Amino acid sequence: MNEFKEITLVCDDSFDGIMTAVYDGWVLMLKGNKVKIYPGDDYAYELFCENINCKTNVKKAISVAQAIQQKISVEAYEYVFRAAHHYDKNRGNAILEFLKVGFRAGSRTTKMLSENRVMTVMELARKVSNEANVFREILRFKEINGKFLFGTISPKCDVLLLIENHFTCRYPEENWIIYDDIRKKALVHRYKSETIVVSGEELDRVIDQIDIDDDYEELWKVFFDAIAIEERRNEKCQMRHVPKWYRKHMNEFN
Template sequence: MLVFRYDKSFDGLLSALFDAYSMRAFPEALIGPGEPEPLFTERVHDVATDEAHAGRVWRGLERRLTARTRSMFVYAWHGEQPQGDLLMLRCLRRVFDEGGGVVADQADPDMKSLFQLALKVSHERERLKQFVRFQKAADGTYFAAVTPEHDALPLAVDYFTDRFADQRWLIYDRRRDCGYYYDGHTARCVTLEDDRGMIADKLADEWLAEDERQFQLLWKNYFRALAIPQRINERQQRRMMPRRYWKHLTEME
């Protein structure tokens, strides 16, 4: 069994595909740094992530796939599915061997799985756009904590920088312990040390701006005033608004 070890980055995966074509040998398993080798491993190839090699692979995809179809691979990457990278490698190989039309082959189990994974991540991105709730901190920064099932936050950052371009904000993914801070000009990925207990589902009262509690109360009253008790459907509510988001929603307190 041939195994490729790479750094678990997207460029690393594209570099692995480049190496596979150069070697004329494709791996049966992909592992990351420090991961044990599978049973019956005969050879391990260490992939060096190379931006030039990754760029050549990506430009090859640009010639074969539309921008929308290429984005499917990016979304699938953020799905963090076990063995998802090996699934993507097999699908990418088919694209290069047979042409971009194979992506539409939903009779192929790999292509179908890739499409379904990308769709799940796309839905997660939309939920982030819908259910992020900012709280105004004492220093004027708007803070929101999220715990998405898939790593969809990087895919939604452009929406928030466009929607809230005149505000400083921080959206923090507590599940992955990283987030994005926007200073009014650019957004950058950050990791915070929770040495003062600030990183939680919601900001503690001592970190809130003076008028934040009042705005939260107004929002709750507005939410309750719009609700029609006779038409409450909790099952439908959970389907459209997954319960894992409720702890971040002011109106669900």
């Protein structure tokens, strides 16, 4: 008689990591086990639950991604992709539950708005998309020594990959870096080349050495103050459109 277990797969805090956990988790579920997914390295181990460290495997991640697109829909894959970049520690479980519905219901999954497991992932995806849209609009670049553009963001969600295409298309002939100082990684684009994601100690050393003095920053602040009409100042309205936590790297508010 098989002994069914309650298993938590602790995976890398990335899209590939979560997709790998889905792959391994599905195999375990087919054997009758109850599976949960936890992305990140801060998991608090539970009693009476087997905990397995799930090493990221790109081939497995691609296999799951292709299965979602082929057996459910491209739209469903896009929801899963965005939801995986939310900061919610329960997003791995939410995605797994969504896929349980999806692989059974097929292409009609994203129309099942009364199904909580579907709506949970769609809501996570919506929040990630909204934050990505904000940073497309408010990101401020600084010119570093006349050689490249440098911008810093501090997003709640992991939005780098969601804003990459926008800035690659907008500044194809510039050298630029967009640095996420929460996750310590960056988008790096070279003149008329591909944009890549960089992280690790080498990136940290580069960021520490960057001279961020920029005359244009002071000019922008002066311009912002000059066009402001004191009688029309509305702090509440401004706060609704640009909350304080977005302003950390906006020159006009510093």
